[in-house]
Amino acid sequence: MNFIIKNALIYNGSTTAPYTGSVVVTDGFISFCGPEQPTGVKYDSVIDAKGNALAPGFIDAHGHSDMSILAAPEATGKVSQGVTSEICGNCGLSPFPVTDLNREHLQELYRRYNVKITWNDLNGYYKEVKKRNPFINIFPLTGHNTLRAAVCGYEEHKLSHEELAKAQKLLDKTFHQGAFGLSSGLLYVPGIFSDATEITALLDVAAMHHKPYTTHLRSEGNGILESLEETFSAALVAGLEKVHISHLKIAGCDNWHKIKEVFNTLAHARSMGLKVTADRYPYTESMTQLSVVLPAPYNTLDDVALEALVLDNAEFKKLQTALHDLPPERWQTVRLVSTSASGMTDYQGMAFSDIASRFKRPPAEICAQILREDATGAMGAFQGMNPDNMQKILLKPYVACGTDETARPEAYTLGRSHPRGFGSFPRFIKLLLEARLPMPQIIHRITALPAEIFSIPGRGTIETGKIADLVLFDPEKLSDNATFANPHTLCSGIHTVWKSGKVTWQQDTA
Numbered sequence: 001m002n003f004i005i006k007n008a009l010i011y012n013g014s015t016t017a018p019y020t021g022s023v024v025v026t027d028g029f030i031s032f033c034g035p036e037q038p039t040g041v042k043y044d045s046v047i048d049a050k051g052n053a054l055a056p057g058f059i060d061a062h063g064h065s066d067m068s069i070l071a072a073p074e075a076t077g078k079v080s081q082g083v084t085s086e087i088c089g090n091c092g093l094s095p096f097p098v099t100d101l102n103r104e105h106l107q108e109l110y111r112r113y114n115v116k117i118t119w120n121d122l123n124g125y126y127k128e129v130k131k132r133n134p135f136i137n138i139f140p141l142t143g144h145n146t147l148r149a150a151v152c153g154y155e156e157h158k159l160s161h162e163e164l165a166k167a168q169k170l171l172d173k174t175f176h177q178g179a180f181g182l183s184s185g186l187l188y189v190p191g192i193f194s195d196a197t198e199i200t201a202l203l204d205v206a207a208m209h210h211k212p213y214t215t216h217l218r219s220e221g222n223g224i225l226e227s228l229e230e231t232f233s234a235a236l237v238a239g240l241e242k243v244h245i246s247h248l249k250i251a252g253c254d255n256w257h258k259i260k261e262v263f264n265t266l267a268h269a270r271s272m273g274l275k276v277t278a279d280r281y282p283y284t285e286s287m288t289q290l291s292v293v294l295p296a297p298y299n300t301l302d303d304v305a306l307e308a309l310v311l312d313n314a315e316f317k318k319l320q321t322a323l324h325d326l327p328p329e330r331w332q333t334v335r336l337v338s339t340s341a342s343g344m345t346d347y348q349g350m351a352f353s354d355i356a357s358r359f360k361r362p363p364a365e366i367c368a369q370i371l372r373e374d375a376t377g378a379m380g381a382f383q384g385m386n387p388d389n390m391q392k393i394l395l396k397p398y399v400a401c402g403t404d405e406t407a408r409p410e411a412y413t414l415g416r417s418h419p420r421g422f423g424s425f426p427r428f429i430k431l432l433l434e435a436r437l438p439m440p441q442i443i444h445r446i447t448a449l450p451a452e453i454f455s456i457p458g459r460g461t462i463e464t465g466k467i468a469d470l471v472l473f474d475p476e477k478l479s480d481n482a483t484f485a486n487p488h489t490l491c492s493g494i495h496t497v498w499k500s501g502k503v504t505w506q507q508d509t510a
């Protein structure tokens with residue numbers, strides 16, 4: 001089985017200028033690429049690219065499709081953006097290793113995907129992935145939270161010597177089975193209970209296998225500089241080569257000014273010999289439960305406690321007052337994303353200040369009403385990041401594009417994505433073109449760079465002998481169309497996507 005894509009403007013993943021030429025794919029591999037065309041070869045099919053751009057398939061440096069890929073292997077949210085590969089198992093959460101101590105918890109966490117966790121290790125999980133023949137390649141990291149819970153559950157607890165040795169052994173096994181690195185999410189339970197000794201001991205194992213360490217920092221706001229220090233000092237002690245900061249951002253307007261110090265800290269770590277990289281989604285709003293808008297003391301309640309509280313009349317009154325006491329400008333920065341609360345469907349995607357003017361009622365009152373009906377189900381978006389900082393981060397040559405999202409179908413059958421789940425890559429390209437970064441450099445950042453960070457063999461560039469993961473797109477028509485109101489809207493401009501020479505996405509861009 002062979003085919004030729006001719007008249008393409010080829011960005012090969014390096015930072016050099018593109019050239020017009022052809023790519024020949026034979027049995028899933030690139031058998032020829034160059035400005036001319038091989039002569040005397042017969043093709044099963046000929047594709048005229050008509051001058052459109054051809055690039056290596058985009059690599060999502062930060063995804064969470066670990067389980068959705070088993071439920072919806074066509075991965076529409078990702079392939080429609082040109083993605084052919086995803087690094088999953090991020091933020092400390094991977095679906096392996098599994099023991100009696102974390103199986104039930106993981107099953108509950110992933111219940112929406114309706115997949116029974118029958119495996120114990122990476123091999124078992126990956127067998128299930130392979131069975132589905134997914135439309136994107138899945139390159140899993142071992143999540144520190146899952147690993148820790150496999151050894152001692154989710155309770156607050158310092159690892160004993162024996163437990164730490166057990167965790168190291170389990171981690172070592174995941175690397176032998178092919179994990180692409182270790183990820184942490186030190187803001188979440190149970191990673192939040194870990195200390196420097198624990199992290200360093202695990203990084204020792206990663207260093208032995210020459211694997212990268214990716215981290216969702218313990219703090220991305222007030223404690224961001226300390227969290228970076230914590231990461232780099234553990235990496236240096238362990239003799240690690242590569243450290244990758246997940247979704248690099250500075251949360252909270254009081255911290256936005258720290259951007260320079262953040263960059264300096266990264267530069268310093270680099271000067272100490274660490275290969276430091278990062279990923280970022282090209283949006284300034286985060287998405288999480290709407291209830292995080294609640295100030296203290298409500299911000300420490302778990303879901304069960306909050307659901308009970310809103311049903312208690314006296315307590316609910318107090319909660320209403322707390323919301324009324326928030327500064328009025330706050331409501332311009334909080335959006336309702338989704339809720340099952342009655343009569344609110346039409347307002348999904350709107351800022352509370354706008355919903356309030358439609359209803360001619362105070363925003364706090366509307367928010368309280370939603371929380372009473374749908375305390376833990378309602379989702380909100382929060383303007384917590386600064387657009388200038390985002391631009392500065394995106395312009396750094398060591399920053400790859402990461403959606404921080406789960407591959408979902410277009411229909412909302414497996415939950416609702418942040419718009420980044422359907423729009424990150426076109427938006428990343430668009431924003432960097434607007435910032436006057438040359439296209440080859442942009443393409444490099446979403447192909448060869450992540451392939452290099454995670455040591456993905458055979459992918460990330462268009463070269464003879466490489467795997468034929470390719471994307472044909474029209475740079476002029478490239479646009480992300482997903483919004484908070486309609487987050488699963490497909491982007492425009494992505495024409496055809498191939499994974500190992502097989503078409504995984506096709507859309508008329510004419």
Ligand SMILES: [Zn+2]
Pocket residue numbers: 090091185216246247
């Ligand atoms: Zn994260």
